[in-house]
Amino acid sequence: MKPTLNPVLHELAGALRWVGMRDRLRCPNCQKVGTWKPHGGIYDRVVDGDRTVRRWLCKWCGHYVGPEGTVEAFPSLETGAWALPGWTRSDGAAPGEEPLEVDNTPRSVVENYYGRPVNPWAG
DSSP, X not given: OOGGGOHHHHHHHHHGGGGTOGGGOBOTTTOOBTOEEEEXXXXXXXXIXXXXXXXXXXXXXXXXXXXXXXXXXXXXXXXXXXXXXXXXXXXXXXXXXXXXXXXXXXXXXXXXXXXXXXXXXXX
């Protein structure tokens, strides 16, 4: 079992929201602080009606760890939420058409705008 999917660790990380420390978790992929969030804990299930699956997602680079494995998620233009590859069409193509590879994570959008890698945490 991956340590991040351990139920006890996951619930403790989710409970950090009550003391204001949930926004201090660091993404293991891009190393940015405040972007790595636990989802699917007890609070999310009861209050938000979230999926009943424990998972982690980086809101900057799209790094996802969950029961589907470790993949790169993307913000879906159709649903307005983060999605995994194969869940939804990220390019608005008609069903049956080959989807385009669209990388519209916050990191890629900002880097495309400036034409270079950007680090908002540099200060």
